[in-house]
Amino acid sequence: MSQRQHLPADERRERTVEALIELCGREEPATLTTGRIASRMGVTQGALFRHFASKEAIWEAAVAWIAERVMARVAAAAEGVEEPLAALEAMFLAHVAFIAEHPGVPRLLMGQLQHPHPTAASRLVRGLLERYRRRLLSLLEEAGRRGQLRAGLDLDAAATQFIGCVQGLVLLSMIADDVSGIVDRAPAAFELYRHGIRADAGGVA
Amino acid sequence: MSQRQHLPADERRERTVEALIELCGREEPATLTTGRIASRMGVTQGALFRHFASKEAIWEAAVAWIAERVMARVAAAAEGVEEPLAALEAMFLAHVAFIAEHPGVPRLLMGQLQHPHPTAASRLVRGLLERYRRRLLSLLEEAGRRGQLRAGLDLDAAATQFIGCVQGLVLLSMIADDVSGIVDRAPAAFELYRHGIRADAGGVA
DNA sequence: TAGAATAGTGACTGATTACTATCTTTTGAG
DNA sequence: CTCAAAAGATAGTAATCAGTCACTATTCTA
Secondary structure, eight states: OOSOSOOOHHHHHHHHHHHHHHHHTTSOGGGOOHHHHHHHHTSOHHHHTTTOSSHHHHHHHHHHHHHHHHHHHHHHHHTTOOSHHHHHHHHHHHHHHHHHHOTHHHHHHHHHHTOSSOOHHHHHHHHHHHHHHHHHHHHHHHHHHTTOBOTTOOHHHHHHHHHHHHHHHHHHHHHHTOSTHHHHHHHHHHHHHHHHHBSSOOSOO | OOSOSOOOHHHHHHHHHHHHHHHHTTSOGGGOOHHHHHHHHTSOHHHHTTTOSSHHHHHHHHHHHHHHHHHHHHHHHHTTOOSHHHHHHHHHHHHHHHHHHOTHHHHHHHHHHTOSSOOHHHHHHHHHHHHHHHHHHHHHHHHHHTTOBOTTOOHHHHHHHHHHHHHHHHHHHHHHTOSTHHHHHHHHHHHHHHHHHBSSOOSOO
8 A cells, every 4th residue: 555556647757756866865866777766666667758758857857846846945944034144044054954855966966067068957957056046146135235244245256155155065965975964064154154245243153 | 290199008097087087078977988088089999998997997097186186286376375364265266276277177076976885086086175174174273373263163164165165166167157267256255255264354355 | 120018909798778669457437 | 347548567679888809000128
């Protein structure tokens, strides 16, 4: 009962994407085969091609799955937070928490960014990062309007740094092979980031 | 005359590594084949295996080549700079310049970090990053001793952030597909980083 | 300049891979 | 309960790849 072998197409596609993301958490994305994905799902390899036109389409679906969820998570975290810098912090922590819950995500997205010639999936990744940047920039601009940022702060660089900040934690987790540890390190990392952008040092953390 | 086909083994290995790094600048590392590396060098595929025991050994040599050079570059840039924060800045700019000169390097190293099960090459990458971190930490500690850093600054997070800062620029260059642009963005990125760690705002940049 | 040592060629092999037919089983609507 | 449509199994295929090997061309040394 726990695992029906015949599933409706929508659900099978969902399971495929989840299996792929989960596998990326412990194997190199580039060496993942359709056979490996299928066997993880308890299904034969040929069955995948009833639901996806190609292997590339599976990657595309996975990236779309991630993009949708990460943006929703981050938006939900920032929603209702009036203070822009607090909203940035909420986004930061939500982003890191999402990664900790899905350790395969950084490897999967990084793997897609490795393609220099854009594919459908890599275009989605680039689009995700651009939307993310735009959201960061609008929050930074709002903070600037409120006089909370350093005079002469390069907002573009500040948005890049935000992403780099997450990326630094991810890189560290890959070296140490400890993904869950990034949640503990995240507050200190954002504290450092905030000191880099805001007008002057307020209270002690 | 310009391209002899028979080369001594040392030189052929060097050329192989250079070809690999150059190819990583425009192709996905994971899909690079020995045939592709060989054809770029004007040599047949089988010839590579006279100089390398396996494909894995080629990757290992490439990572060693990069590790040696990037550490030397960064050390040379910081050498003789008495002020620790100035030394950090010199390292930062030297690092970014190195990447701009070798656009394949980030993709190659990131590709190696994708392997969750450590290989000889990925161990070298992790070792490189650890040595790098240690060097950063010692500079940060020296700056701290001189009272140049914020009270209560998390030095570990500061070292991570430094690497993340470079990584943010790299990520941006991958999205925009413009590697040389990171050199122009580097000073602003470091300026932001410095504001995050140092004791108080000095003069205007 | 002979000839040994080194470097490269070309043809090959076994393993792996994405993808595809053809057949069988399951599911759900009337 | 029936039966058509959907989902999966089985067994392929052609292509690709790392690595091998016997042979040939080049280079260096004595």
